[in-house]
Amino acid sequence: MFKKILFATDATPVCEIAAKTAFELSEKYGSELILVHVVADFFQGTCPFVPDMPGKEKTLSVPEYTAFVKEGMKKNYGFLAKRFGDPEYKVIKGKSWEEILKFALKIKVDCIIMGAHAQKEASAEKTLQKVAQKAHCPVLSIARPCETSFWYFNRIIFGTDFSKASMSAFQFAYKLADYIGCKLHIFHALDIESSGTGDIPGQKQIEDQIKEAKARIEELYVSQMENFDNYDMAVWEGIPYVELLKFARETSGDLIVMAHHTKDIDSEKAFFSHTIDQVVFRSACPVVSVNKYCNFK
Known part of the structure; x- marks a missing residue:
């Protein structure tokens, strides 16, 4: 049913909640799981996955920056990967919702999983809204820990x-x-x-x-x-x-x-x-x- 699942994450707490569902679903259905993180600019600010990333004192190439972020993602979700298996990690530059949609369409995913951010988080909420509006597959959103789900779904x-x-x-x-x-x-x-x-x-x-x-x-x-x-x-x-x-x-x-x-x-x-x-x-x-x-x- 879900041969390929895309989990879009921005490293916020609500995405940590959604991550567990993404990993568990991929295990149940034997799905290929891809984790994607979109950055506005490869060299702007601090990546939430790598808070100690080298600053202006060292200019990073795009491959170096991407490698830093991927390692940060692997470390962040390591406890889940250890239990459910290693996913693929992808770092993309651009506008979040546009890149998520383009990438999902390119690799033909069967489901997109995202955290449902609080309504006051306007930017993240808009990303979910736009992805849900235009995605060519179902979009599964998660706002809080799932208390009723037992081996997805009954x-x-x-x-x-x-x-x-x-x-x-x-x-x-x-x-x-x-x-x-x-x-x-x-x-x-x-x-x-x-x-x-x-x-x-x-x-x-x-x-x-x-x-x-x-x-x-x-x-x-x-x-x-x-x-x-x-x-x-x-x-x-x-x-x-x-x-x-x-x-x-x-x-x-x-x-x-x-x-x-x-x-x-x-x-x-x-x-x-x-x-x-x-x-x-x-x-x-x-x-x-x-x-x-x-x-x-």
């Missing part, structure tokens, strides 16, 4: 709003669940306050909407799953990201799969919707975003 949750953008996310979630042989939960949250009128529907109306949503799940998704029957579907009402996170917690979900954006808008202009943005930064388990460029049919 319970996959696919969150949908029935948009066109959600279909690629469904295909990935279904194919992965079928490949692993794990449980697939298909989840939809009725946003009962999204009408903008301020009118809260009555209980009968909510129940009718729940029935309608379940019928749409059957039509759009269950009909495509052939003989796969290890699934269930749930429709809750409330604030979508809150309900999805609650559902993941109550079911001990260890992977959430969503579309990169959850509205029928031009994906070239779309960044994370409010729902997936909140899920990514609040989830206790990894979150995969899938965009229109990913094809799993």
